[in-house]
Structure formats: structure tokens, C-alpha cells
Amino acid sequence: MKRNLSAVLAxxxxxxxxxxxxxxxxxxxxxxxxxxxxxDFDIAPGQPEVCADTGVLTLSGGAAFxxxxxxxxxxxxxxxxxxxxxxxxxxxxxxxxTVSFNFDTPxxxxxxxxxxDSIGGTVTDSLNGMPGREAATGSWSACESRTCGTR
Numbered sequence: 001m002k003r004n005l006s007a008v009l010a011x012x013x014x015x016x017x018x019x020x021x022x023x024x025x026x027x028x029x030x031x032x033x034x035x036x037x038x039x040d041f042d043i044a045p046g047q048p049e050v051c052a053d054t055g056v057l058t059l060s061g062g063a064a065f066x067x068x069x070x071x072x073x074x075x076x077x078x079x080x081x082x083x084x085x086x087x088x089x090x091x092x093x094x095x096x097x098t099v100s101f102n103f104d105t106p107x108x109x110x111x112x113x114x115x116x117d118s119i120g121g122t123v124t125d126s127l128n129g130m131p132g133r134e135a136a137t138g139s140w141s142a143c144e145s146r147t148c149g150t151r
Contacts, residue, residue, distance in 0.1 A: 023097045023114035025065055029057040030148045031072075033110075033123050033140035040134070043078055051076040057089060057142060065092035069103060110140055117144040 037049040055072030059065050072085035092101040099119055100111045105127070112121025120141035 023094065023099075024062065025059050025092070025094055025099055025114060025119065026061065027059065028145040029059065029119065029142035030145055031055045031057050031069065031140065031142045033138055035123060035125055035136040035138035037136040038134035041136070049076055049078055051136075053140075055085070056145070059089060059092065061092060063094050065094060065101070066090060067092070112140065117147045118142065 031054065033053045035051050035053070037051070039048065041049045043049055051074050053072060053074050056070045057067060058070065059067035061067075067089040068086065069089055070086045071083075072087075073081065073083045074085065075081045087104045090102050090104065091106065093099070094114070097114045098111070099114055099121075100109065102108050102110070107126040109124045109126070110121065111123075112119045118141065120139070123138050123140045125136040
């Protein structure tokens with residue numbers, strides 16, 4: 001009986017030490033994204049407006065998280081550039097390696113997958129989704145600031 005109990009305890013300890021840690025998004029991340037706007041934003045017929053964003057995310061929490069975005073720069077193929085944009089990350093949720101959050105309002109939606117020290121997925125901007133206008137869509141990625149560029 002004592003020998004069986006020791007074997008069970010050893011197996012349980014081994015299972016605990018071999019379990020992968022739960023993904024986390026807490027920390028500072030470098031963000032990049034690219035959005036393509038729908039035809040009603042076209043610069044010229046057949047030439048969609050495309051904007052690239054870069055900035056810093058600072059996130060805290062676990063399955064529910066929040067934070068800020070800072071130093072966001074938006075540069076579009078129209079020649080427009082906006083710098084120094086800051087705001088709140090809201091509605092953050094992390095479950096089974098899938099992450100979702102918004103910038104300031106539910107109209108800016110980021111959905112992605114955590115891969116160790118990087119995250120990436122799709123982004124939707126419905127802010128300009130007024131009647132007759134579609135949302136802009138694109139992709140985004142982020143890497144932890146302490147490991148970005150060290151791979």
C-alpha cells in the first residue's frame with residue numbers, strides 16, 4: 001500500500017512538472033498591424049486605402065486583462081500619418097491560447113493566438129462602419145518587448 005501511494009504521488013508530481021504553463025499576455029508588447037479599408041474609402045477606383053500601425057501595448061491580468069496602447073503611429077498609403085496616439089485596451093479575454101481585446105471601444109476588435117512570446121491574428125475597425133460603409137479588416141502581430149528582435 002505504501003509503495004503504491006509513493007508511485008501515485010511520484011506520477012502526480014511528474015505530471016505537474018511536465019504541464020505547459022498557461023499562456024499569458026501580461027507585459028509590454030510591440031504591436032504592428034495593417035488594415036485595408038473597404039471600397040468606399042478607395043483612393044482611386046480599385047486602389048484601396050491601406051494603413052499600417054505600430055505602437056506599444058502594456059497589458060496586465062490573466063484570463064481577463066486590460067491595459068494601454070501608447071505611441072501608436074498610423075501611416076496610410078494616402079500619405080496621411082498620425083503619431084502619438086494613446087488609449088485604453090478594454091474587454092481583454094484570454095482562453096485556451098486565444099486572445100481578444102478592443103482599443104477604447106468595441107468597434108476596434110483584435111483577435112489572435114498566443115505563441116509564447118508573440119501574438120497575432122486579425123483586426124477589425126468598425127468605427128467608420130456607418131450605414132453603407134463596411135469595416136476595415138487586416139492582420140496584426142505583437143512580440144514581447146524584451147524578446148523582440150532577439151530571435
